[in-house]
Amino acid sequence: MFETVLVPTDFSKYSQKVLECVGGLPGVKKVVLLNVIGPSDPLARVWDPGARLEEAKEKLAEQAKFVEAQGLKVEQRAEPMLEGDIFRKIQAVSDEEGVSLVVMGARGKGFVENIFLGNVAKNTLRYGDKHLLLMRYKMLEGGEDLEEHCSMIFSKVLCPTDFSEPSEETINFVKGMKGIHEALLFHVVSSGESQEHVDAKMKEATEKLNAIKAEFEAAGIKASVQVAVGSPAEEIIEAAEKEDVSLVAMSSHGKGWVKQLIVGSVAYEVSKNGTRPVLVVRAGKAS
Incomplete structure (x- = not known):
């Protein structure tokens, strides 16, 4: 790869x-x-x-x-x-x-x-x-x-997704990587007009993540799902720490990305402020 x-x-x-x-x-x-x-x-x-x-x-x-x-x-x-x-x-x-x-x-x-x-x-x-x-x-x-850390860098991978096409490419990219032992599939609900609206979004996201989880498990990779509410970058960084992941793997861009733009704000903030290794998969190149 x-x-x-x-x-x-x-x-x-x-x-x-x-x-x-x-x-x-x-x-x-x-x-x-x-x-x-x-x-x-x-x-x-x-x-x-x-x-x-x-x-x-x-x-x-x-x-x-x-x-x-x-x-x-x-x-x-x-x-x-x-x-x-x-x-x-x-x-x-x-x-x-x-x-x-x-x-x-x-x-x-x-x-x-x-x-x-x-x-x-x-x-x-x-x-x-x-x-x-x-x-x-x-x-x-x-x-x-760092020998133990290096050998375990793909042991538990946090995969944030906003269900955009670039995120889907990245999920498939990670799923096809050798050496992945466990994946945490993660989505952040960042907006909602009411609590009912937020709850509905969380339910929909959980259903989508569970479908992706089934694909990972069919590929022989242990997987779990989490949905959070808040700022995407902050929630990703917090989840990476709380779950003690070995790597964060995410798309360079999310929804509404434009090819001519620099790296998306969420990928930038996670890479800048997080404390875990970050694999940034370039949008449109995850073949």
């Missing part, structure tokens, strides 16, 4: 932890390691990347050995860039290498504790067109071993 995966790396501890998990992704055969090198002086108009490029290649070679030990092929890309957003280089390399998934840490070098989503991750989320797995590690600062 994810045969070729791109992992942007800045050689931070967050980037290294991503590499510890990449071998457990369904169907992965090849990993493209990308380091983007910019000038030390952002105002520089002329720049020779020489020494920094050689240093980056050495560090990439070290990380490549780590990935190859997991039985994967590795492509190493050290790319100098005088100006522009690093996201654009990530997108360009993704296109050149034909990757199906970008995997990156939510934060990288120099992160500030109260910033939940680093600038490169944010722009890749908002403007990219590849499926994106944003990894988060609550325990990272404590130095705990």
